[in-house]
Amino acid sequence: MSDSIRLGLFRAVHDLDVRGLHLSSKWASELLLTYLPENEHEDEMHHPYSEEKISSSEYGLILFTRSLVREHEYQRAAHLLRKSFIYKSGLPASFVGKFLYFYSLYMAGEKSRDLEKSGNLAPENSKLGNPYIREIVEGMYPLYINVSEK
């Protein structure tokens, strides 16, 4: 029963997205999160646009995160991905998931920097930077080191 609902929701997310009904697609992908399998490797599937295999739970999460990024809700997207993967391997397994996590974190930092700059709170001539840059570099560095050592 839950499998057929899950497949229907996967299809609904895609069909709504293709027709430009982004808010409805976001709603469907949020609903999809409640029907994802708890076991990470329960059923792996091919990502539609790449060769890599991806678990359906991660793919559902990516679909929802993608709709959040489209709505410029970067902080929420980064928080969701961080919270979902912090008790597993620490980072999403797929390239797309990793990219969405770091990109939404980067954009959340840029957004908060712009907000601080536009307000009168920032002193004149202050160099406000992205507050998450260190976190991003420190998070991506192990990936880079893994490759450099090979």
Added chain:
Amino acid sequence: MILHLFLGPVLYTFSHFQNTMDGFLLYLFGVAIRDLNLQGYKGDSLNLKLPDAKRVLFESLKLYPYNW
């Protein structure tokens, strides 16, 4: 298209990063290192041996010309 003409062959031979990072991740890493340097931090201050931002951006260009 022009970039692809020049870098197309490289796409298939340059597999150094493909296990842990793809071109998009490398691009983001390069941008983050650039911003970190602009904020006045160097790799030493974070106890990391960070590569040059331009080098990382060029590597991402070689992996994924369409990203640009």
